[in-house]
Amino acid sequence: MMFELHNLTRQYGGNTVLSLPRLSFSARKIYALRGANGAGKSTLLNLLALLDRPSAGTIRFRGEPVVYESAALTRMRRRIVLVDQNPIMFTGTVWSNVEYGLKVRKLSAKQRELRVTGALERVDMRAFATADARTLSGGEGKRVALARALALDPEVLLCDEPTANVDREHQEAMLKILVHANELNHTTIIFATHDISHSNRIAHETVVLQHGRVNTDRQLNWYGVHLRKTEGGSHQIVFAENAVLETGPFPAGISYTRGQRVHLSPHLLSLQRPGWAEYGNGKHPNLPGTITGIQADKAGIRVVVDVAVSIDVLLSSQEYESFRPSVGERILVEVPPDAVIFDP
Amino acid sequence: MILDSLHSAFLLLVSWDAEMIEIVAVSLRVSCASTLVAALVGVPSGVVIALNRFPGKRLCLTVLNTLLALPTVVIGLLVYSFISRRGVFGPLELLYTQKAIIIGQVILIIPVVTTLTIAAISRIDRRYRRTALTLGATSVQMGWVILKEARFGVMAAVIAAFGRVIAEVGISMMLGGNAKGFTRTMTTAMALEYDKGEFVLAIALGAILLTFAFSINLMFHFLQGRIRGDDV
Amino acid sequence: MRVTLWAALAGLIMMTSVAVTAAADEVITMSTTTSTQASGLLDILLPQFTEASGIEVKVVAKGTGAAIRDGMDGNVDVIFVHAREREEQFVAEGYGTKRYAVMHNDFVIVGPADDPAGVRGSGDVQEAMKRIADHSALFVSRGDDSGTHTKEQQIWRLSGVPTEEVGTEIVKGGTPVTLSFVVPADSEGWYRSIGQGMGKVLTFADEMGAYTLTDRGTFIKYKYGIDPPISLEIVNEGAPELANPYGVIPVNPEKFPHVKYDQADTFARWLVSEQAQQLIGSYRLEGKQLFFPDAIAQ
Numbered sequence: 001m002m003f004e005l006h007n008l009t010r011q012y013g014g015n016t017v018l019s020l021p022r023l024s025f026s027a028r029k030i031y032a033l034r035g036a037n038g039a040g041k042s043t044l045l046n047l048l049a050l051l052d053r054p055s056a057g058t059i060r061f062r063g064e065p066v067v068y069e070s071a072a073l074t075r076m077r078r079r080i081v082l083v084d085q086n087p088i089m090f091t092g093t094v095w096s097n098v099e100y101g102l103k104v105r106k107l108s109a110k111q112r113e114l115r116v117t118g119a120l121e122r123v124d125m126r127a128f129a130t131a132d133a134r135t136l137s138g139g140e141g142k143r144v145a146l147a148r149a150l151a152l153d154p155e156v157l158l159c160d161e162p163t164a165n166v167d168r169e170h171q172e173a174m175l176k177i178l179v180h181a182n183e184l185n186h187t188t189i190i191f192a193t194h195d196i197s198h199s200n201r202i203a204h205e206t207v208v209l210q211h212g213r214v215n216t217d218r219q220l221n222w223y224g225v226h227l228r229k230t231e232g233g234s235h236q237i238v239f240a241e242n243a244v245l246e247t248g249p250f251p252a253g254i255s256y257t258r259g260q261r262v263h264l265s266p267h268l269l270s271l272q273r274p275g276w277a278e279y280g281n282g283k284h285p286n287l288p289g290t291i292t293g294i295q296a297d298k299a300g301i302r303v304v305v306d307v308a309v310s311i312d313v314l315l316s317s318q319e320y321e322s323f324r325p326s327v328g329e330r331i332l333v334e335v336p337p338d339a340v341i342f343d344p
Numbered sequence: 345m346i347l348d349s350l351h352s353a354f355l356l357l358v359s360w361d362a363e364m365i366e367i368v369a370v371s372l373r374v375s376c377a378s379t380l381v382a383a384l385v386g387v388p389s390g391v392v393i394a395l396n397r398f399p400g401k402r403l404c405l406t407v408l409n410t411l412l413a414l415p416t417v418v419i420g421l422l423v424y425s426f427i428s429r430r431g432v433f434g435p436l437e438l439l440y441t442q443k444a445i446i447i448g449q450v451i452l453i454i455p456v457v458t459t460l461t462i463a464a465i466s467r468i469d470r471r472y473r474r475t476a477l478t479l480g481a482t483s484v485q486m487g488w489v490i491l492k493e494a495r496f497g498v499m500a501a502v503i504a505a506f507g508r509v510i511a512e513v514g515i516s517m518m519l520g521g522n523a524k525g526f527t528r529t530m531t532t533a534m535a536l537e538y539d540k541g542e543f544v545l546a547i548a549l550g551a552i553l554l555t556f557a558f559s560i561n562l563m564f565h566f567l568q569g570r571i572r573g574d575d576v
Numbered sequence: 577m578r579v580t581l582w583a584a585l586a587g588l589i590m591m592t593s594v595a596v597t598a599a600a601d602e603v604i605t606m607s608t609t610t611s612t613q614a615s616g617l618l619d620i621l622l623p624q625f626t627e628a629s630g631i632e633v634k635v636v637a638k639g640t641g642a643a644i645r646d647g648m649d650g651n652v653d654v655i656f657v658h659a660r661e662r663e664e665q666f667v668a669e670g671y672g673t674k675r676y677a678v679m680h681n682d683f684v685i686v687g688p689a690d691d692p693a694g695v696r697g698s699g700d701v702q703e704a705m706k707r708i709a710d711h712s713a714l715f716v717s718r719g720d721d722s723g724t725h726t727k728e729q730q731i732w733r734l735s736g737v738p739t740e741e742v743g744t745e746i747v748k749g750g751t752p753v754t755l756s757f758v759v760p761a762d763s764e765g766w767y768r769s770i771g772q773g774m775g776k777v778l779t780f781a782d783e784m785g786a787y788t789l790t791d792r793g794t795f796i797k798y799k800y801g802i803d804p805p806i807s808l809e810i811v812n813e814g815a816p817e818l819a820n821p822y823g824v825i826p827v828n829p830e831k832f833p834h835v836k837y838d839q840a841d842t843f844a845r846w847l848v849s850e851q852a853q854q855l856i857g858s859y860r861l862e863g864k865q866l867f868f869p870d871a872i873a874q
Contacts, residue, residue, distance in 0.1 A: 049478050070483060078480040088471040091493060100489075101479035148479065348803065429650035429832065437834070439651050440605055440636050521636030523605070536637075539614060539775045542802070 001063065002027045002156055002188045003048060008057035010043050010212075018043045018212040020057075025190060027155075030182050032199030033192040035209035036265070036338065041192035042085070044209070045158050048190065049082035062155075078105065081152055085160040085192075087145030089133035094125065094144050097133045101152045119151035120144075123177055139170035146177060157181060159191035163198055175202055210267055220312050221264045237262060237340070239287070240308035246285045248337055260342065266314035268339035271303065271325060272332040286332040287311070291325055305333050353547035364548055371510060371529040374442050374520075378449035379506040386454045386505070387498055390461025391487050395473070405462070411455035416448075416514030423448045423519055440521040445529070448515035453505035460504055464497025465490055467571070500567040507560040511553065603632045604653040604839045607646040609723060610773050612656060612822070613637035615793040615866060617859055624855060625846055631839045639773075641721035647671055647825070650832035654840040656847075658791075658822045659723040672825035673837070676844045677870040679856050680821040683727055685812040686778075686795060687713075687787035695787065695811040704812040705735035712766040714786035716777050719757065719769030723820070728789045729758040731817060737761075782806040791820055793866045800862035821870065824848075848872075 003025040010018040018040040025031055025048075033041045046052040047059065050066060050073060059066045061076055081101075090097050098119055102112040120126045123143040128136070136144060142162065149157055162178065163171040179202050181187045193199050199206050208215040226238040227250060237245040272286060289307030296302075301320040303313045311333055315323070325331065356364060393404060425431050427438040427447070438444045472493055476486040491498065513531035520527030522536055530549045537546035612618065613635060622633050636652065637643075640659045647655040648671050655672070657663060658680075666672045685704055687695055693711035698704040708715055718725040732739050738761040760767055770780055774794040781788040782798075788808075798806045824847050826840035846852055848871035857869045 046474075051474050051477055074480070074482050077477065080478070082474075082478045084471060084475065086471075088469055088475055090472070090475075090489065100476075100481075104476075104479065104481045104485045152480065429834075434650070435834070440634065521607075521634075521638075523634040523636050525632075526603075526634050536613070539610060539773045 001025070002061070004060040004063075006058045006060075008047070008054050008059065010040075010047060010052070011055045016212060018047070020044075020214060023207070023214060025188065027188050028182070028186045029188060029204045030178065030202055031188075031190040032203035032206045033190060033209060034194060034199055034206055035192075035215075036194065036268070039209040040212040041209055042160055043212070045082060045160050045190070045192055048156070049080055049158050050077045051082065078152075079154055080156045080158065081149040081154040082158040083142075083145050083149050083160065083162065085164060086138075087141055087148075089136065089141060089144065092133060093129065094120070094131050094133050094136070095129045097144060098148045098151050101148065105152075115151045115153075119147040122150055122180070123147040124173065139166040142166055142170065142174065143177075146174065150177075150181060153185060154187060156188045156190065159189070161193060162191055163193060163195060171198070178202060210265070221266055223262050223264070223309055225260055225262045227260050243287055243289075243308035245287055245335055247335075247340065251342055263341040264311060264335060265339045265341065266302070266312045267300070268336055269311070269313040270319075270334045270336075271305075271313060271315070271323060272334050274330055274332055284334045284336045286334045288330070288332050291327050291329045291331055294325065294327060305331055307333060349543045349547050352544040353551065356544060356548040357551060361545075361548070364545060364552075366525060367528050367530055367533045367549065368552055370442070370527065371531075374445050374449070374516070374527075374529060375506055375510040377442075378446045378453065378509050379502060381446065381450045382453045382457050382505055383502045385450070386457025387461050387491070387501070389454075390458045390498075390501070391465055391491055393458070394462040394465035395483075395487055395490065405459075408455050408459050408462075412459060414452065414455070416452060416512050417518065419448050419451050420515045420518030423451065423515070427519070439519065440523055440527060442520065442527055444519035445516050445527060448519045449509040449512065452512065452515060453508050456505045456508055457501050460501030461494075461498050464494040464501060464571070467497060468493050496567045496570040500564055500571070503560055503563050503567070507557060507564075510556055510560075602630055602839065603634055604836050604843060605634045605636060605651070606654045606656055606840075606843070607636045607638060607643040607652040608656040609640050609643055609658060610637045611724070611791050611794055612658070614775065614797070616861065617856065617867060620859060621847070621852060621855055624851070625843060628851070629839075629842055629846065631842065633843060639720045640723035640726065647827050650827065650835060652827065653836045654824060654826045654843055656822065656824045657723060658820050659726050660821050660823065662726065663823045663825060667825060670828055670831055673828050673841070674844075675823040675825050676848050678822045678824050678847050679853075679867045679869050679871075680819055681792050681867050682813065682820050683724065683789055683818040684792050684795060684810045685787060685789055686781070686808040687811045688785040689807055689809050691809075691811055692785075693787070698812060701731055701812055701815040701817055702735040705731055706737055708787050709735075709737040709760050709763070712763075714766050714768065714781075714784055715763075716781040716784065716786045716788040717759070717767065717769040718774065718777055719771045720773075721757075722774075724774060724789060724791060725757075727818075727820070731789070732758055732760060734817060778806055778808065782808050787811070793861060796861050796864050796866065800864070822867075 001024050005020050005023040008018065008020045008023070009016055033044060035041050043052070047054055053068050061080075064076075066076060067073065090100060095116060098116045099112050102115055107115070117126070120129055123146050125140065125143050125147060128140065128144070133144065146159075146162070157178070159178065162174045166174070175198060178189050178191065182189050223239055228236050228238060230236060235247050235249055237247055239245065274288065287307040289305040289311070291303060292306045292310070293304040294301065301315045301317060303315060303325055305311045305313060313333060393401065423444065424439070427433045427436065427444055429439070438447070468490055472490055473486060476489045481489065511531065513535055516522070516527070516529045516532045517535065520529065520532065522528050522532040530553050534546045534549050537543065608618070618635060622635070626632050636646065638646070640657050640662070643655055643657050644659070644662055644666055646652045647666065655666075656678070663675050667675050685695065685701065687693070693707045693713035695704045695707050698707055717728055739758045740761045741756045742759050743756045757769070759769070768784075768786070770777060772780065774790060775798065777788055778790060778794065778798045795810070799808070824844045826837055826844050827835045829835050829837040850872060853869040853872045856867050857865075859865070859867060
């Protein structure tokens with residue numbers, strides 16, 4: 001095992017942003033961390049990079065418990081590298097940036113030369129070696145940051161959103177580099193993304209985070225739907241004949257064919273009583289239905305609504321207390337745009 | 345009368361008067377020495393304070409900020425009581441020497457260098473720290489990287505400190521004693537000349553001091569520009 | 577960038593080392609009064625002494641009180657001041673070895689040209705002070721425990737004008753000390769104690785149209801040596817009470833073993849030698865004789 005997390009929590013100012021009773025990552029694999037913004041992906045990456053301390057619980061790295069004491073921590077940290085979502089470059093050339101980690105490890109000049117050249121070639125940035133690192137574009141910067149990490153030949157490479165905010169060409173290149181590092185150097189790779197297609201393509205395993213917890217019931221709320229555009233120009237997701245959701249424009253690359261799969265995130269859905277929506281309280285499109293079940297769950301209160309298909313809605317205990325739904329009640333399931341995830 | 349004095353002062357300046365040059369040299373030596381010592385102490389302390397979280401940090405910052413307002417005469421008095429023959433360090437024979445002035449001035453500007461260094465370091469994006477650490481830097485190596493990224497701000501801190509000591513009069517007068525050829529600095533000489541009612545040398549020295557202040561401000565301005573440029 | 581930084585640093589270090597090695601061995605420290613230094617006499621005397629003896633004199637100028645205090649603390653090797661009673665006390669208490677009478681000048685009472693209190697022609701100095709008090713005419717006092725201030729208090733006591741003691745806290749030799757000064761009674765309206773040097777007191781008195789007590793040297797400087805001159809004029813002079821003798825005293829090595837007694841004593845003896853006495857007697861400020869040698873007959 002590369003990492004074993006046990007009863008790990010991280011709190012900021014009294015809010016628990018991460019709570020992982022048990023989670024482990026094996027060596028030599030590629031893991032995708034998925035989840036919405038604020039789900040705890042970056043927090044987890046920081047903890048794994050040993051840049052942050054858990055509020056409680058333990059992390060074991062290669063079977064050894066992590067000790068947050070300066071010298072030992074530096075020794076362990078030198079086997080793991082994190083590449084930020086928006087990497088920052090030190091003042092100086094691209095070359096000196098890639099060389100930095102080798103310098104602090106006191107490698108010989110010859111060794112450094114070899115490794116820096118190799119790393120820059122792997123990300124296809126050799127031509128930029130003498131360029132001022134601060135003048136790079138977003139995509140170029142990400143590639144140099146990746147080279148800066150790869151030059152160190154770490155056991156674990158952590159990447160926060162390696163494909164975000166870059167054009168398609170850079171995205172493909174980044175994914176290729178990650179796969180290569182895994183295949184050639186047997187580097188364990190854990191990368192955060194919110195792009196399902198990327199995680200599906202290269203990850204051996206996917207961990208989905210929701211509200212700082214691992215979401216194990218990914219199969220819930222998945223529907224085969226029919227997408228259509230009406231003559232009036234609005235977009236509709238058809239779950240069933242009498243369960244049609246009006247939405248905004250579909251994401252690029254979605255084909256209007258039958259057999260499209262759509263996921264509704266249970267914790268982003270909310271409930272409305274029918275009368276209220278007519279008075280203008282409903283902010284988002286909704287689906288009318290009947291409550292068929294309510295059950296307490298580790299993550300909160302799970303309300304099952306029949307809208308012709310069965311939809312799970314996850315409420316926090318406060319939301320449940322104030323709303324007080326009951327079984328058999330007629331209800332509207334409100335669907336905000338970010339609750340809808342398309343499987344391409 | 346002012347015009348006459350100005351004229352004579354100008355002549356003194358262009359004739360490169362030996363007494364004037366000696367006074368300027370003493371001033372520069374003393375100020376450079378105290379700035380150097382204060383920088384060697386203040387910059388590392390500033391880096392350590394800025395980069396670490398420790399109990400009492402807020403109190404530490406408050407104390408430093410209070411010390412910024414410490415009047416030169418208070419420092420002069422304090423140091424005097426230590427290095428006077430009757431004081432604890434009397435046997436070191438420091439009073440009325442350049443070393444005495446340097447000691448007082450170092451105390452005066454260590455808070456300046458430290459607080460401005462802390463400010464300069466705090467302005468540096470936190471990602472630099474994280475990046476250095478994840479690339480394997482020890483805390484000392486990380487501090488060095490941050491210091492390099494904050495170099496313009498830190499240089500500005502040192503220059504500000506130099507500007508403070510070169511223009512300071514209380515400590516130089518009380519601890520140096522304004523002894524001609526030994527501890528007579530630009531400011532103490534100006535005070536003396538004023539006492540004597542003779543303005544020529546005072547005006548010449550004032551002009552030199554103003555020139556220094558002006559160049560210091562220019563440098564400060566330039567560095568401020570570089571600091572702002574960094575943030576883009 | 578890096579090269580210039582290191583070069584600047586190296587330069588700084590070199591300058592610093594020069595600063596620290598500047599002090600030579602044959603240097604004695606002397607505390608004296610600001611008026612002595614401001615008179616310019618030392619600029620004539622000291623180079624001659626250094627030439628004759630090879631000893632350099634480092635001059636620290638302060639008010640008389642602080643100058644004597646420096647001697648009592650062992651901060652200097654020799655003192656050169658003008659407050660006779662206090663100098664004798666200094667020797668009596670063992671702080672100094674011997675007082676050498678070097679020279680004297682005198683104090684004068686100056687006031688505005690129109691002389692609102694009618695001090696001119698008052699004859700003796702006691703009467704002069706009485707008239708100032710009687711007219712409640714503005715009077716500026718040094719108020720700084722200097723030799724001039726000491727003299728002023730002495731004259732107020734002699735004048736028969738009712739006086740009172742006022743306590744003030746001043747900083748002296750590094751510690752705050754409460755001192756009591758003699759001032760004329762009920763004088764809040766016209767008596768100004770400003771705690772400044774002689775020059776500042778003269779310009780202050782000139783601006784305010786006030787009377788004050790000054791040493792002749794500083795007055796000549798401000799009356800004839802600067803442009804525009806002050807408009808104050810001498811309204812009373814010549815009384816024996818107004819004599820201002822200067823003495824030089826080496827600090828006692830039995831009290832402070834570290835002092836450079838031999839060199840200090842050489843200096844003191846040189847000041848009363850024929851060479852120095854002649855230099856003093858021939859010194860002119862704005863064409864006027866300032867100091868009268870006391871050690872040899874002219």
